[in-house]
Amino acid sequence: MDEILELLEQNAKMTPEDIAKVTDKKVDRIKKAIKKYEEAGVIVRYKTVINKDLLKSDSEEIRALIEVNVVPQKNKGFDYLAEKIYRFPEVVSCYLLSGTYDLLLTVCGKDIHTISNFVAEKLAPMEGVSGTVTHILLKKYKEDGDILEQVERDKRIAITY
Amino acid sequence: MIKINKKVENIAPSGIREFFDLVIGMEGVISLGVGEPDFTTPWNICEYSIFSLEKGYTSYTSNKGLLELRVEISEFLNNSYGLQYNPDKEILITSGVSQGLDLVIRALIEPGDKVLIPTPSYVSYQPLTELAGGIPVLLNTKSDKEFKFTSTQLEKICKREKNIKAFIFNYPSNPTGVSYNEEELKSIAKIVEKYNIVVISDEIYDRLSYKFKHVPFPFIKNMKDRTVYLNGFSKAYAMTGWRVGYACGPEKVISAMTKIHQYNMLCAPIMSQLAAVEALKHSKSSVEYMVKEYTKRKNFLVKRFNEMGLKCQEPYGSFYLYPDISGSYNNSVDFAKDLVKEQKVAVIPGIAFGGIEGDKFVRVSYASNLKKLKEATNRIQKFLSSIS
Known part of the structure; x- marks a missing residue:
């Protein structure tokens, strides 16, 4: 993967000037490359990873992982049903997997009722869906490579040869 | 008193x-x-060491260190650099390069022996030389020459001092970050051969070489027999606290170093040695x-x-x-x-x-x-x- 993308994937706040400082590339070239990636949809968007467990607010949310078994539609395969499912805004991720079930969803809602309503009213009755298993997420330890803990202090002695 | x-x-x-x-x-x-x-x-290294403790690996090892580790080091050096050392006779596991350096200096240096040290240098080279009774001879490098010494400069000092016994060579360097390419190493080699100098090569930063592929000093023609190669796990694998490194060199020197090592350290900690095995096997x-x-x-x-x-x-x-x-x-x-x-x-x-x-x-x-x-x-x- 292009070094520019690697850097932005790690830290979306890096400016073209910042990127130029850590690479051999010129600012203009970096700007052009980013524009190209944005236009081509390689860069989908810039987001911030937030550890919501550390927020003391009441805007809490609940997440569930849902295993879905589906009956693939003739001439449409899995994609047709997958799209019908992932278009729901409650679904924050949707993967097609090998193994004992077909789709794995991450569903997000403000409380357990939102999730159960989604499953009972939208997902389970959908034509082509033959079964679901819902797992409520209890604690996040690590997400997309980020360990969601309080920042650890540097344990090194401040100055050594 | x-x-x-x-x-x-x-x-x-x-x-x-x-x-x-x-x-x-x-x-x-x-x-x-x-x-x-x-x-x-890296976590795989920590986890392997924790597992070894759970399995009861808490004992001494042989003085030279675990054979398994010496074999891994031997294979690693061969695969990475084409360097061949016999794991039985030519490799000693030390508690970091710092200890390896002390061992080699004490094994070689007698009171009055001259030891050539380029400056600026890592802080232990001069004191360890002095503790062994040796006399540090400083080879001062300059900023307008990128803090590199030239072969002419090296030859001049060897000629002047006549009987330099050992040369402590560190590249890539702490503190200046300079290093030497194969051609430069070859011209250094000619001089140390001419003046019959033993090279103590501290190459702990070998994996952090940005401009060219690092070439170990013993890899240069005719140098293996007069070089003690020091390296370890601290920098490349972020394992400073584990205190584990190694020395490779002619059997005679390694065996002399082992004599001292068996009395002052006995062996490097077993959990660190096992961690080092995992480092070499699975941490590329x-x-x-x-x-x-x-x-x-x-x-x-x-x-x-x-x-x-x-x-x-x-x-x-x-x-x-x-x-x-x-x-x-x-x-x-x-x-x-x-x-x-x-x-x-x-x-x-x-x-x-x-x-x-x-x-x-x-x-x-x-x-x-x-x-x-x-x-x-x-x-x-x-x-x-x-x-x-």
């Missing part, structure tokens, strides 16, 4: 102890003065990741320092920059003290590493993440504006 050994007493106390105390006692300091990786040891991608990170940081810092007017050359290797501070200060300790007092950024005064220009430079470590380096350089910029 207790009397301390004269040789120990005569070791000059570090001139910058006071500065160290100042930094350690201060809160909120961003330290660019650390000589070890900011990464923690972690090393590659860390090297990539160091490269970014190096690029960032070189640009920022030059922008700020603290001239520094692009390092060849290691994780240090050695910027010139003589535009604003004529004393590296004062610079470092004022910087830490004013802006809470710690760097190491160049004088700590000796050399004829030590006071014009400071050592800056980029073993800190980019966010910290950015903040640190902003603070240094503020400091420079305040004094200009």
